Amino acid sequence: MQQHQYDVVIVGAGGAGMRAALESSKRTRTAVLTKLYPTRSHTGAAQGGMCAALANVEEDNWEWHTFDTVKGGDFLVDQDAAEVMCREAVDAVLDLEKMGLPFNRTAEGKIDQRFFGGHTRNHGEAVVRRSCFAADRTGHMILQTLYQQCIKQNVEFFNEFYVLDLLMVGGRATGVVAYELATGELHIFSAKSIVFASGGFGKVFRTTSNAHTLTGDGMGIVWRKGLPLEDMEFFQFHPTGLAGLGVLLSEAARGEGGILRNKDNERFMERYAPTVKDLAPRDMVARAMANEVREGRGCGPDGAYVMLDLTHLEPAHIDAKLPDITEFARTYLGVEPYTEQIPVFPTAHYAMGGIPTNIKGEALANNDDVIPGLYAAGEVACVSVHGANRLGTNSLLDINVFGRRAGIAAAEYAETAAFEELPSEPQAYVVELVEGLRNSTGEERIAAIRADLQATMDLNAQVYRTEGSLKQALVDIEALKQRFTQVGVQDKGKRFNTDLLEAVELGFLIDLAEVLVVSALARKESRGGHFREDYDKRDDVNFMRHTMAYREISVAEDGKETVNIRLDYKPVVQTRYKPMERKY
Amino acid sequence: MDAHVKILRYNPEVVGEAEWKTYTVSLEPTDRVLDALHKIKWEQDGTLTFRRSCAHGVCGSDAMRINGRNRLACKTLIKDLNPEKEITVEPIKGLPVLKDLVVDMEPFFDAYRSVMPFLVTTGHEPTRERIQSQADRDRFDDTTKCILCAACTTSCPVFWSDGQYFGPQAIVGAHRFIFDSRDEGTEQRLEILNDKEGVWRCRTTFNCTEACPRGIEVTKAIQEVKRALIFRRV
Numbered sequence: 001m002q003q004h005q006y007d008v009v010i011v012g013a014g015g016a017g018m019r020a021a022l023e024s025s026k027r028t029r030t031a032v033l034t035k036l037y038p039t040r041s042h043t044g045a046a047q048g049g050m051c052a053a054l055a056n057v058e059e060d061n062w063e064w065h066t067f068d069t070v071k072g073g074d075f076l077v078d079q080d081a082a083e084v085m086c087r088e089a090v091d092a093v094l095d096l097e098k099m100g101l102p103f104n105r106t107a108e109g110k111i112d113q114r115f116f117g118g119h120t121r122n123h124g125e126a127v128v129r130r131s132c133f134a135a136d137r138t139g140h141m142i143l144q145t146l147y148q149q150c151i152k153q154n155v156e157f158f159n160e161f162y163v164l165d166l167l168m169v170g171g172r173a174t175g176v177v178a179y180e181l182a183t184g185e186l187h188i189f190s191a192k193s194i195v196f197a198s199g200g201f202g203k204v205f206r207t208t209s210n211a212h213t214l215t216g217d218g219m220g221i222v223w224r225k226g227l228p229l230e231d232m233e234f235f236q237f238h239p240t241g242l243a244g245l246g247v248l249l250s251e252a253a254r255g256e257g258g259i260l261r262n263k264d265n266e267r268f269m270e271r272y273a274p275t276v277k278d279l280a281p282r283d284m285v286a287r288a289m290a291n292e293v294r295e296g297r298g299c300g301p302d303g304a305y306v307m308l309d310l311t312h313l314e315p316a317h318i319d320a321k322l323p324d325i326t327e328f329a330r331t332y333l334g335v336e337p338y339t340e341q342i343p344v345f346p347t348a349h350y351a352m353g354g355i356p357t358n359i360k361g362e363a364l365a366n367n368d369d370v371i372p373g374l375y376a377a378g379e380v381a382c383v384s385v386h387g388a389n390r391l392g393t394n395s396l397l398d399i400n401v402f403g404r405r406a407g408i409a410a411a412e413y414a415e416t417a418a419f420e421e422l423p424s425e426p427q428a429y430v431v432e433l434v435e436g437l438r439n440s441t442g443e444e445r446i447a448a449i450r451a452d453l454q455a456t457m458d459l460n461a462q463v464y465r466t467e468g469s470l471k472q473a474l475v476d477i478e479a480l481k482q483r484f485t486q487v488g489v490q491d492k493g494k495r496f497n498t499d500l501l502e503a504v505e506l507g508f509l510i511d512l513a514e515v516l517v518v519s520a521l522a523r524k525e526s527r528g529g530h531f532r533e534d535y536d537k538r539d540d541v542n543f544m545r546h547t548m549a550y551r552e553i554s555v556a557e558d559g560k561e562t563v564n565i566r567l568d569y570k571p572v573v574q575t576r577y578k579p580m581e582r583k584y
Numbered sequence: 585m586d587a588h589v590k591i592l593r594y595n596p597e598v599v600g601e602a603e604w605k606t607y608t609v610s611l612e613p614t615d616r617v618l619d620a621l622h623k624i625k626w627e628q629d630g631t632l633t634f635r636r637s638c639a640h641g642v643c644g645s646d647a648m649r650i651n652g653r654n655r656l657a658c659k660t661l662i663k664d665l666n667p668e669k670e671i672t673v674e675p676i677k678g679l680p681v682l683k684d685l686v687v688d689m690e691p692f693f694d695a696y697r698s699v700m701p702f703l704v705t706t707g708h709e710p711t712r713e714r715i716q717s718q719a720d721r722d723r724f725d726d727t728t729k730c731i732l733c734a735a736c737t738t739s740c741p742v743f744w745s746d747g748q749y750f751g752p753q754a755i756v757g758a759h760r761f762i763f764d765s766r767d768e769g770t771e772q773r774l775e776i777l778n779d780k781e782g783v784w785r786c787r788t789t790f791n792c793t794e795a796c797p798r799g800i801e802v803t804k805a806i807q808e809v810k811r812a813l814i815f816r817r818v
Binding site for chain 2: 036037039040041042044045093094097098099100102103104105106107108109110111112134137140141144148149151152182211212213245247248324328331332334445446447448489490491493494495496497498499
């Protein structure tokens with residue numbers, strides 16, 4: 001076991017983690033721990049752009065952007081946070097440009113901008129060009145640019161270090177325990193500030209745009225500490241995943257003129273969102289697509305998907321603006337987007353919920369109190385700027401604005417705070433977790449349990465939910481928890497034990513699936529990404545509030561522990577905008 | 585369809601030498617090689633070890649040598665491999681193998697970091713964005729696509745035989761900034777590339793171009809850097 005001491009430890013090296021690292025490493029001694037290599041992070045898979053009211057190609061301002069974000073989030077957005085994000089968006093884009101990000105350019109050589117779903121001029125009048133982009137690989141460019149800046153600034157990385165526990169002393173975060181994949185060795189990192197930036201948990205679903213590695217580790221670690229998770233029922237299903245595969249095809253395809261069609265070749269979004277049509281927010285488009293399929297207007301032999309039509313666009317335009325996604329269609333489905341429509345269906349994409357934070361990126365222990373030394377940013381966090389449904393491009397914005405803020409706040413706290421003594425045996429929990437799994441003699445296969453978890457989540461907790469479906473999911477998850485106690489790890493070695501890694505990840509996935517479903521069951525309304533067929537209207541009287549889920553352990557007289565999920569609620573911060581019906 | 589996948593296995597914790605092991609897996613023609621590896625790991629042998637993340641060719645984790653050619657496992661479909669025959673999978677060459685298909689990436693990233701792969705500017709920062717024409721932006725577009733998967737570098741015969749040459753990817757990484765009209769670090773970067781173990785070690789075999797899963801014209805980029813060195817202008 002090795003010991004390390006840093007002022008700031010950042011967990012995760014995607015966009016939020018590296019943006020935080022650029023700030024904190026300028027100010028204090030910082031280490032970035034990632035279970036991958038930084039450039040493997042899933043920020044790199046983001047495609048369409050990053051919105052900011054630069055007004056480079058048409059009139060725009062950050063207040064319109066704020067309104068769109070609040071309305072897009074079905075008014076569950078904390079409006080103070082959305083204001084911060086949309087106001088700082090302009091500088092966030094300009095900062096990236098100054099770091100070298102190769103944005104597409106206008107005829108005058110300024111950063112080019114294009115349409116994106118839910119982004120409008122003057123509070124919904126018409127769509128507006130707000131998304132700054134680099135072809136359809138904006139996330140790739142952000143990830144590469146931030147990594148390049150980290151090289152320039154000599155940021156210290158610990159690659160393939162898997163953080164498995166957060167150390168707390170008297171309510172303050174004091175360090176983390178990490179498992180080094182190459183050697184199987186444990187490392188204790190003592191720190192004054194810890195920033196979680198470890199991404200989402202899309203792998204609870206089978207059909208997902210998320211990487212295999214997005215297993216909600218950061219949320220899971222915090223959850224197991226008894227700290228709350230906010231709004232976990234709100235998961236975004238991106239409308240255009242490659243049918244059957246879930247590989248993301250950017251909303252930029254529609255921003256550049258692409259059209260969704262059903263089997264009658266009808267542009268069906270005209271019925272669902274007459275003003276903005278195919279550029280309605282993602283939750284509405286995903287539901288419309290699922291509805292077309294349910295009502296028998298789907299395409300393909302089983303009528304299981306709809307079509308994304310780019311055939312009316314000039315091939316040269318497609319090559320310039322959408323090169324990667326059209327290559328995905330060719331590679332994985334053998335479809336030529338110049339001449340053929342592309343089969344698409346909603347794919348689990350983004351967790352709106354996560355570790356509750358305030359606008360400085362400080363993590364919260366409850367509705368009000370900050371956890372000293374603990375920060376979170378990016379998809380792992382819930383500020384909440386996305387509310388019940390995130391607008392396209394706002395995640396790349398979120399990681400830059402709140403990654404930066406969390407990095408600054410973490411460093412500033414570290415400059416004033418002292419190192420706390422670590423608990424005795426700080427590694428105890430991780431040793432038990434890791435060795436328990438490694439030495440397990442169970443017969444259950446990791447992949448079988450995971451596949452069953454993903455199947456029940458796809459079936460019962462996806463675009464459409466009911467009390468019955470969610471209860472079924474809970475029954476299934478309970479059975480899977482039992483099976484997980486018998487999970488077997490075949491690889492008993494120390495070196496690059498990815499079998500063991502997958503078992504640990506599966507444990508987090510099961511925990512988070514349960515939180516998602518329990519939160520969803522209690523929210524008897526439909527809002528944004530959470531749609532209940534049995535309560536198909538938004539209910540502002542009873543549910544204009546954030547869900548706060550807590551893990552609680554009760555000990556019976558015989559010493560047997562039971563884990564319960566307790567739900568509490570937190571008010572939504574409303575400043576400028578009163579809730580209104582969401583029409584597009 | 586049943587396919588036979590022959591994998592070069594190596595785990596120094598168990599045996600000192602690498603050995604080939606063949607697995608039979610049921611696959612669809614549209615499955616990826618990554619799906620085959622997952623099926624083996626998840627259903628037959630949990631000790632099989634490889635890196636992967638995004639599974640659609642953008643993160644660069646799973647470069648490996650498939651039927652003798654460097655490719656991404658997640659971007660190689662079974663039907664494109666002639667599945668009637670055995671499919672061979674081995675680690676990329678020229679980097680130390682740590683376990684099965686996992687190699688030590690540190691030498692590769694060291695090479696990348698050595699070419700100053702970041703924008704270098706002087707003077708005051710502008711208040712707004714730097715102006716760049718789309719034509720100037722297009723000049724280095726190809727090399728911005730790099731995902732650092734190492735398929736190019738580990739396909740290069742010079743890299744295999746010469747422990748010092750920093751390989752095609754590092755030159756791609758440098759090219760991306762040398763030809764960026766906003767950058768002012770070209771002189772320093774060219775000096776690094778002018779080293780005796782630098783760009784002149786390239787023998788123009790085009791292996792790198794063929795190997796690049798992003799379709800970057802790597803050899804062309806290297807030639808452009810060589811020309812910039814000779815004429816000292818970009």
